[in-house]
Amino acid sequence: DTMFTLEANVSVRLNATNLGPTIDTWEVAPALPPGLAMSGDTGAINGTPIQRSGWATYQIWANNSGGSLLTNLTIAVHDLDADYLDITAGVSAVDYGGSWPSLIIPIGNWSFPVGLDWDDRPIISAGHVGMGKVVGYGHETMVWRASGDEGTLSSNALKWACNGGLKVALASSFNGWESTLEAEGYIVSTSATPDDLVGMDCFVGEFWNSWSDSQDRKVEQFMLAGGGVVLGGHAWYWSYSNSDAPHNYPGNQISKVSGLLVSTSSGSASMSFPVTPHSHYYRLRASLGAVSDHMTTGPLLNQADSAIAAGTISRAVSNLPFDFLNFWTQVRAMSNQTGWIQISASNTYTLGDDTIDDLVLNIQEKIMLGLPADELVTHPSSTDFPGEVPPGFPRVNRTLTVNGSFAGLPSQFGYAGAGAHGRMSTGLYAAPGEVVNVTFTTDVIGQDVYVLVGAHSDSLWGKTTLSRHPKVVRWWPVDNTTMEVGNSFGGVIYIAFAKGSSLGDVEVSIEHAVEMPRYIHGVTSIADWQSTIRDYPAPIAELESDNFILTIPSKDIRALDDPDYAMDFWDEALQMEHNLSGYTPWPRVERAVFDVQISAGWMHSGYPFMAHHASVAGVVNGTKMYQDGDWGMFHELGHNHQWMSSTLPGTTETTCNIYSVKLMTDLVGKNPREGHGSLNNASAKSRVETYFNNGANISSWSVWTALETYLQIQETFGWEPITAAYQEYYYNYSSQPSGDSNEFNQWAVQISLNTGHNLVPFLEAWGFPITQATHDAAAHLPVWTTDPLRGWVHDYDPILRDLLDNNITSSSADLEFDVYDNGTDVNLTVCWGLFDGGTNKATWGNCQTIGISTVGWKSHSVSGLVSGQTYHWRAMGENDNGQTWTQAAIFTTT
Numbered sequence: 001d002t003m004f005t006l007e008a009n010v011s012v013r014l015n016a017t018n019l020g021p022t023i024d025t026w027e028v029a030p031a032l033p034p035g036l037a038m039s040g041d042t043g044a045i046n047g048t049p050i051q052r053s054g055w056a057t058y059q060i061w062a063n064n065s066g067g068s069l070l071t072n073l074t075i076a077v078h079d080l081d082a083d084y085l086d087i088t089a090g091v092s093a094v095d096y097g098g099s100w101p102s103l104i105i106p107i108g109n110w111s112f113p114v115g116l117d118w119d120d121r122p123i124i125s126a127g128h129v130g131m132g133k134v135v136g137y138g139h140e141t142m143v144w145r146a147s148g149d150e151g152t153l154s155s156n157a158l159k160w161a162c163n164g165g166l167k168v169a170l171a172s173s174f175n176g177w178e179s180t181l182e183a184e185g186y187i188v189s190t191s192a193t194p195d196d197l198v199g200m201d202c203f204v205g206e207f208w209n210s211w212s213d214s215q216d217r218k219v220e221q222f223m224l225a226g227g228g229v230v231l232g233g234h235a236w237y238w239s240y241s242n243s244d245a246p247h248n249y250p251g252n253q254i255s256k257v258s259g260l261l262v263s264t265s266s267g268s269a270s271m272s273f274p275v276t277p278h279s280h281y282y283r284l285r286a287s288l289g290a291v292s293d294h295m296t297t298g299p300l301l302n303q304a305d306s307a308i309a310a311g312t313i314s315r316a317v318s319n320l321p322f323d324f325l326n327f328w329t330q331v332r333a334m335s336n337q338t339g340w341i342q343i344s345a346s347n348t349y350t351l352g353d354d355t356i357d358d359l360v361l362n363i364q365e366k367i368m369l370g371l372p373a374d375e376l377v378t379h380p381s382s383t384d385f386p387g388e389v390p391p392g393f394p395r396v397n398r399t400l401t402v403n404g405s406f407a408g409l410p411s412q413f414g415y416a417g418a419g420a421h422g423r424m425s426t427g428l429y430a431a432p433g434e435v436v437n438v439t440f441t442t443d444v445i446g447q448d449v450y451v452l453v454g455a456h457s458d459s460l461w462g463k464t465t466l467s468r469h470p471k472v473v474r475w476w477p478v479d480n481t482t483m484e485v486g487n488s489f490g491g492v493i494y495i496a497f498a499k500g501s502s503l504g505d506v507e508v509s510i511e512h513a514v515e516m517p518r519y520i521h522g523v524t525s526i527a528d529w530q531s532t533i534r535d536y537p538a539p540i541a542e543l544e545s546d547n548f549i550l551t552i553p554s555k556d557i558r559a560l561d562d563p564d565y566a567m568d569f570w571d572e573a574l575q576m577e578h579n580l581s582g583y584t585p586w587p588r589v590e591r592a593v594f595d596v597q598i599s600a601g602w603m604h605s606g607y608p609f610m611a612h613h614a615s616v617a618g619v620v621n622g623t624k625m626y627q628d629g630d631w632g633m634f635h636e637l638g639h640n641h642q643w644m645s646s647t648l649p650g651t652t653e654t655t656c657n658i659y660s661v662k663l664m665t666d667l668v669g670k671n672p673r674e675g676h677g678s679l680n681n682a683s684a685k686s687r688v689e690t691y692f693n694n695g696a697n698i699s700s701w702s703v704w705t706a707l708e709t710y711l712q713i714q715e716t717f718g719w720e721p722i723t724a725a726y727q728e729y730y731y732n733y734s735s736q737p738s739g740d741s742n743e744f745n746q747w748a749v750q751i752s753l754n755t756g757h758n759l760v761p762f763l764e765a766w767g768f769p770i771t772q773a774t775h776d777a778a779a780h781l782p783v784w785t786t787d788p789l790r791g792w793v794h795d796y797d798p799i800l801r802d803l804l805d806n807n808i809t810s811s812s813a814d815l816e817f818d819v820y821d822n823g824t825d826v827n828l829t830v831c832w833g834l835f836d837g838g839t840n841k842a843t844w845g846n847c848q849t850i851g852i853s854t855v856g857w858k859s860h861s862v863s864g865l866v867s868g869q870t871y872h873w874r875a876m877g878e879n880d881n882g883q884t885w886t887q888a889a890i891f892t893t894t
Contacts, residue, residue, distance in 0.1 A: 002072060005110065005128070008049050008079035012036070016043030018062065020069075021378075026429060027061040033077045045073075055131050055226070056162070078128055080112045081277040081632040087114050087126060087135070087156045088273040092151045096269035101138025102234035103267050105319055107327065108259015109285045113278060114157075120311065122282070124271070124822045126157070127259040130224030133161045136260040137232035138267065140206050155184065158202060161228030162186075165201020174204050194218040197227065207233025207251025207262050220257040229258070239264035246321050256324065263319050281309040284316055286329050294356060295337050301356070310359040317359075317366050335363045344384035345596055349466040362375035362583050365471055373476075373486035378433030382489040385468045385596050386456065387432040387553065389490065397511040400426060402495045404444070404503030405656040407587035412729075412736065415652075416640035417607030421496035422588060423452060425549065428513035429538035432490035437511040439482050444506055448498035449478040454491025455540060455551045458599040458610050467597040492516065492540050492551065517541035517554050521567040536556055543567055543620065547574035547586070551593040551608065556616045565622030569667075573625075574637065576667055577659050581641040582727040590640060592633070594619075603632050605639030605656075629668035630819025631676050634660040644728045645736040646750075648743050650702035657707050662719060672715070676702050692793035698744075698767035709766050712788050713751065713759065721754040728754075745774040752778040761821055764795045783821040785855055790824055797884045798823030798853050798877035805891035806859075810867035813891055816859045817875045825879045826853035830860045832873035839885040841876075853877055865893045 006012050016026065020451070026043035033053035038045050044061060055076040063067045105124040106112055111127030114135070123138040135157045137143050145151045158181075162168065168181055169192035178188045184622065189196065194215035197203055203222065223229055235249045244266045246252050255261045280286040281301075287309035294301045301309060313331070322328050341361050343349045351358055368379065382388065398637050406422030430436045430453045438451055461470045475496070485493075495508055516538030519529055522545075530734040534541070534557055541554040548570040557563070578586040591608035598610040611619075611633070618624050619633065630675070638656030647655055657676075658677030664675025673679045687705050694700065701709075714722060728750045729736065737746040748768055752759045758781040764770045766789075790796060799821035806814040815830055831837060833845030841847045850860050858875075865871065869890045875882045 013046040049077040052079040099139040103263040104136040111259035115271040121267040129813040131226035132223035140232040143232035162202040170207035202228040286310040310355040368488040372745035373484035379488040382432040395538040406497040408499030414644040420607040423494040427518040429516040439509040451476040452494040453487040519563040521545035582723040654706040696767040724754040725750040757784040795824040803889040812863040822853040825876040834870040
């Protein structure tokens with residue numbers, strides 16, 4: 001090599017290689033950078049460069065009696081700390097407001113972060129590229145700012161990248177910077193493209209660009225030859241409709257040269273800039289070396305440095321594909337030094353105890369999820385989970401047809417994994433680490449179809465203690481008619497189709513797979529199940545019906561004689577939930593996967609919904625299910641049926657339980673108050689009384705308390721109005737209600753209309769923030785005046801309306817009004833006089849009590865009036881809450 005990049009304050013020795021006659025003396029000119037010296041005897045250059053030095057060419061003479069030989073060395077000394085200080089000089093903090101930036105990950109040997117957000121994520125990064133420089137911002141709007149610390153940073157970054165040059169080429173989106181730069185002494189060319197860089201010192205452009213391959217190469221060559229490039233742009237929005245950002249995102253077409261990768265992950269637009277440069281462990285080259293030493297020869301990193309270095313490497317692991325060989329060669333060697341991390345229920349792993357171990361776990365996961373199938377090996381943890389395939393069983397080849405049409409669910413089913421790919425079972429299993437060959441017809445290619453190997457798709461990276469590896473499934477995109485797939489852990493083989501797929505019957509051939517126990521309700525004969533199928537060797541089994549599929553450990557079904565009885569139950573259960581929701585026919589088959597550990601809770605909703613192994617024995621026991629049911633299973637399936645805009649604030653864990661109550665009552669046969677311990681009458685009474693004694697605050701209305709509201713309605717009106725109200729949301733809203741108040745009010749309207757009774761006063765008693773529009777929308781319906789709150793925990797005010805006067809003479813009149821809601825223990829009064837006395841009996845000329853309030857029309861005759869006079873009158877109801885007055889009405893005697 002004749003070109004060397006050295007690091008300031010790091011010792012170096014460059015040995016001369018002589019393949020010719022003996023050299024007597026060595027000389028160099030001009031003088032080497034400070035801190036470096038040449039040995040006159042050996043020609044070796046060694047020392048510790050003490051400061052930055054730009055690219056310079058040094059002439060080396062090798063002398064002997066026969067003459068001299070001249071060669072040139074080109075050397076630069078980089079000091080990334082000094083570079084950071086140049087770029088951030090005079091900058092304390094920046095805030096780019098509404099910009100939502102991507103991470104700009106510094107991946108080059110001489111790349112470094114400039115701006116880290118609150119979570120230590122690199123939003124602005126820079127680096128040396130060959131003889132040139134690059135600065136990258138995580139959003140295009142951050143590149144050019146004219147004032148404040150943001151403006152200072154823009155100016156500094158350009159000055160650093162230009163390295164003393166003054167000729168700047170601006171891409172068209174930055175033309176507005178021209179006048180500012182010219183005022184600073186730059187010579188500016190606008191609307192520039194990569195074709196316009198000859199003779200330029202700097203180029204300012206966007207990461208998200210439309211450059212051709214040849215233009216990408218021109219930008220790379222421009223940097224390598226000494227040009228400066230400043231780019232800005234984000235990839236998170238791009239990723240919504242594209243994939244594989246390291247290879248396909250425009251700005252990453254130059255990342256292997258630039259040393260900056262634009263990530264689809266986003267960060268904060270606010271950053272502070274410490275006067276002391278960031279730890280060098282935020283730089284990939286430094287962190288890789290330090291962690292490798294930590295794992296082998298030492299020195300050991302302290303806890304703080306370990307966390308920074310591990311985070312830096314993990315960020316690269318998560319974003320860089322395997323063809324970034326400079327990185328992955330080092331990382332895979334690092335992983336090989338430790339061997340596979342083994343995790344099981346009996347050998348748990350604690351995330352966060354050792355950040356370097358966590359890093360290795362992440363690296364090994366990326367390797368298992370990224371290598372081609374023919375490079376995979378069997379992970380030793382697969383023996384414990386999902387389980388091993390016993391030795392000696394043959395591999396099989398099958399050609400089968402799967403359903404390539406999958407509607408999915410509307411996105412308003414927000415807890416259901418509505419947009420997930422539909423998993424179509426094959427009844428086959430991939431043994432851990434083995435290659436399985438899969439063949440498709442051409443019409444499937446490029447249709448967002450995957451081969452999924454593995455059922456247990458919960459990621460456990462959010463957990464603290466792990467009983468299995470965080471990710472154990474592998475998604476293989478179908479991008480060719482023939483493909484090799486596999487999984488280091490093994491797994492059920494599915495063909496997965498995107499929501500909205502309409503491919504119909506799809507033929508697929510699968511070779512070198514393992515048969516798995518698979519029962520299809522109404523298709524698989526019980527005799528075949530008992531004699532053969534349940535003993536197939538795969539460690540995972542599936543019980544399948546038209547409505548529901550259970551994915552369970554095979555050990556739990558080896559002795560199961562009657563899967564038909566269990567699936568009878570679950571088919572009924574799912575259909576009952578679908579019917580209660582009112583969204584029928586339900587467009588997909590629901591799935592439940594039973595796992596040694598899941599990402600959240602005892603169970604959680606989704607597609608598939610997840611549960612623990614401990615639930616399997618009961619779930620596959622039809623007798624037990626028909627006798628006892630499973631509230632938790634019903635509950636999670638209920639979550640999958642929750643429509644977001646009809647799931648009122650505070651009721652995420654409430655309205656799913658409506659389904660549990662329904663099934664426990666109508667399918668299992670329990671009394672409504674016996675399906676769960678929290679439903680018993682004493683508990684319900686205590687909850688309601690406590691809620692109302694505390695003021696019926698809607699912010700406290702949730703879970704079991706809120707469930708009482710729904711059950712009180714159901715116990716009077718049945719399930720049908722609830723279903724009908726839900727259907728209004730699915731089919732009759734042009735736009736869905738949004739915002740707390742609107743959601744509460746729309747439900748009040750819909751449940752009233754569909755019960756045929758005005759439930760608004762009842763719901764208002766519960767604390768619903770009812771609007772006048774909602775009162776008006778239900779005002780034509782009879783009020784539910786027998787609701788269970790009356791005479792118990794809430795005193796209702798009366799609703800008096802529609803004041804009329806009849807039979808008017810010179811001295812008398814009949815005053816009539818409608819008692820729409822009789823309220824609680826209300827006494828009625830009518831007041832009248834020659835002027836409106838308002839809402840104070842004492843100011844009226846006449847008031848007369850007319851008895852206890854009951855629903856219906858009331859008429860009160862008044863006499864002793866004066867002929868030809870205009871009278872005012874009001875009705876009033878009074879109870880322990882106080883007085884409720886109507887508006888004033890008038891009549892004139894004859």
